[in-house]
Amino acid sequence: MDELSTNLQNRIRVTPPFDLEKTIKCGQLFRFLHCGKKYYLPFRESVIEVEQEGNDVLYSVHGKELQENDIRKIFGLNDNIKEIDAYLINRVSGIKEILNYSSGLRIMSLPPYETTISFIFSIQSSIPLIKKRLDTLARIGGASIFINSREVFLFPASNILRGLSQREIGSLRLGFRERFFLDFIREYEEGFFEKLQYLDYKAKRKELMKIKGVGEKVAECIMLFSMGELSAFPVDRWVRRGMEICFGVKGTTKGLTEKGREIFGDFAGYAQEYLYYYMRSKNKRGE
DNA sequence: CGCCAGGACAGCC
DNA sequence: GGCTGTCCTGGC
Structure with a gap:
């Protein structure tokens, strides 16, 4: 996967301790590419190419531009x-x-809409299986960014997901989670989570648990990793x-x-x- | 073949 | 409120 490599343009000095690998691999997000020291993270309408060098985070943003503070927020550097x-x-x-x-x-x-779907997919599932389902969904969604001739798929927006055919959804092989997913993409869109952000913990939790397939554990994950x-x-x-x-x-x-x-x-x-x-x-x- | 993997939910008490 | 059985799928 060396053909993916480009020169990283930006540098953030981080106050230690910080460990990029632990942060990316500890089950908060599932869709990332890893080659050598570099990680590629699809994030909204961008792909973040990133590596750690001592106390520095080196990164480039492909697709839609992201500011340094966006990167800081995403990786918890603030x-x-x-x-x-x-x-x-x-x-x-x-x-x-x-x-x-x-x-x-x-x-x-992380983006709450995507995080909610990710953790609905995670119910009684291993990490590789969750990742596979999400990668399939991103590929079906179709939006992508090319990095040195390699295609990296972005997570589909809610309007795209609403237009999926039953056959496409069936190809995800979600099993009993499929009805949760169908209900979620029918009833919710990204804006729902913006309305939640000013509520306190208890109120957020209550609203999240109204989503079918979101129980105690998944609601806490959504709040922690994306809210x-x-x-x-x-x-x-x-x-x-x-x-x-x-x-x-x-x-x-x-x-x-x-x-x-x-x-x-x-x-x-x-x-x-x-x-x-x-x-x-x-x-x-x-x- | 059996069992379980980063749970949710209904039905029961 | 707590406890139990059940749910699709993939991998070992």
């Missing part, structure tokens, strides 16, 4: 991570090991296990979400991602 980590260490005993292990991970800020709610606390099987093993806390998904928010406070979302990354990495190493 978060005061030292303050967040200090807050968590000071508040929760026993989190330091987890935090050190996951250091550099940032919460991204700036750093106190959101998605509970999946990894976090469930982590809460029990590391903090001795058990309960239902709803109960664990509430407990996580109590224990970790304003930055429960960061604690959740640190714990998630920690648990998954330990599992991969066979511990």
